[in-house]
Amino acid sequence: MESIGCQDKYSSAQIDIWELRLYVAGQTPKSLKAFANLKKICEDHLEGKYRIEVIDLIENPQLAKGDQILAVPTLVRKLPEPVKQIIGDLSNTEKVLVGLDLRHVL
């Protein structure tokens, strides 16, 4: 466990910027909430070393296929590898952290 943690620290230390993609379907209350939650978590845990891209599937429906998006809102961590998917409005911070594997950075 520790070794993996070290490796993660090492790899995430290498990668400066986290690439996060938030898939939404229009400006619904859920998507707005998710965005707000995401921003908060990133501010709290990533200290600016992140990039959030919001993709509106209504505008670009074909992008859902590429990342295998099923639900909205969905947060996809593109970098660092491996790709992780988190669905929901991200109100459960604990689960978001687990899902993004953000704990080790702390």
Next chain:
Amino acid sequence: MNKAKTDTQTKITMLAKCPTGIQGIDEITFGGLPQGRPVLLCGKAGCGKTLMAMEFLVRGATQFNEAGVFMAFEETAEELRQNVTSLGWDLAELIKEKKLAIDHIRVERSEIEETGEYDLEALFIRLGFEIDAIAAKRVVIDTLEVLFGGLDNAAIVRSELRRLFLWLKSKGVTAIITSESGDNSLTRHGLEEYVSDCVIRLDQRVVNELSTRRLQIIKYRGSKHGSNEYPFLIKENGISVLPITSVGLDYSVTNEWISSGIKRLDQMLGGKGFFRGSSILISGTAGTGKSSFSAHFADATCQRGERCLFFVFEESPQQIIRNMRSIGIYLEATVNQGLLKFQALRPTFYGLEMHLVNILSIVNEFQPDVVILDPISNLTFGSNDIQIKTFMMRLIDYLKSKNITTIFTNLNEGNSAFVEYTEIGVSSLADTWILLRAIESNGERNRLIHILKSRGTSHSNQVREFLLTNQGVQLLDVYLGTEGVLTGTARIVQEAKDKAAALAQQQKIEQKQRDIERKRLLMQAQIQAIEAQFEIEQKEIERLIDIEETQQSFLMAEKHKRAKLRQLDS
């Protein structure tokens, strides 16, 4: 106001149907699946749901020019493509032509973390995108239950599903939703609550070591449908359901006669042969020549230029062709011309239902005028009486409705006391029943043919002997001796005897005629002799009379002379 008008209009028009193109399904649903509505296709694992759903799309694309979208949750697009190549469907081609779209949706529970409220709008968007991209009218979702396994929040899944089906209806696509059956319920997760317009269940049962696939339309709102279980086959080009809808014994008949291939047999059958479209049973014990008669009929059919389908359940087609050569029937030529088709089926391979489905689908494909089944006794091995009788009834009924003449041969296992009994009571289904028998006498077995019945024609009630010569089947004259019919060498002996007797008779007559002639000649000779005699005597007597007269006249003359001399005073 206009809305009210259109409402009443839609009330009067019937439910629009979406034809599937799958053989048999459009018949039992009287037109196809309900247009624009979701259909639930459920069944246990391995029943053929994905296959049927895929066939629905493929045929929609190729036969009805309707594009389709396949949303796959379980298999990837590549796997699906590979799985259906054996059926001859080229999905890659259809995808290129924009007639088909396959979208694989990965739902991997370990990769998903649920963190709050969400909905499945992305799924809708993906589906909508695919549908709009190719203007699809048909959709398959296989299988939604994966969502239940992949996502924790069952409440969200359920409400989204409800929304999905309403959404599908609003899109106006006909959708097939597949789902796995539970032990006692139609679906594991209760999808039938949402998709309740039409429910079709597939089933695969193993009875007597033989498996049969069945399909049943459990529910079809707004339309008449066949509600029995229909057996179906997965054939080399898709699914084939055969709905044997023999509602009534109502089929048209012809008055046309066709020859049996053996002239004297035609004569025995009222002089003309069989009615076209009738069913003929040839039964007999082993080795009596049933297949030979069938081969004659097949040959006669092909000589007329008609098509004949010969089902063989006991020998291979090559064996039959070879064996029939020995009696002068050459079937190879007709096979090569495509008029005669042999179909060999292993009887123990399928159950009766499957045999029926298979036979009828081959008949549909080949469109023969004559069908021969040789022998049916093999087919019915291992089934009970009811099944056998039903099978035969349905088969014959179907063939009659297509006006196809049928010959079926049956092997009688019995001793001669029960020859008129076919084990399966099938004789009542046949219009003509020809019984072939082997009779033993004088240490040999000879073959006899009886016509036990022939509906609608007068037929000979004489039993006849027949031979399998190298010019085919030859029927011989009836030979009645003092003990009854004589056959074989006894007949030959009797024939010789009769010939000898006839010869003797002839000679006797000739003898008598010679006798008469002789007597006549004799008589004539006698008459001549008597006449000659008479003439001689007549002459003699005339001469004597002459002499007497001369004497008399001389005496008178003398007397006068004497008187003159005596100068008699007187």
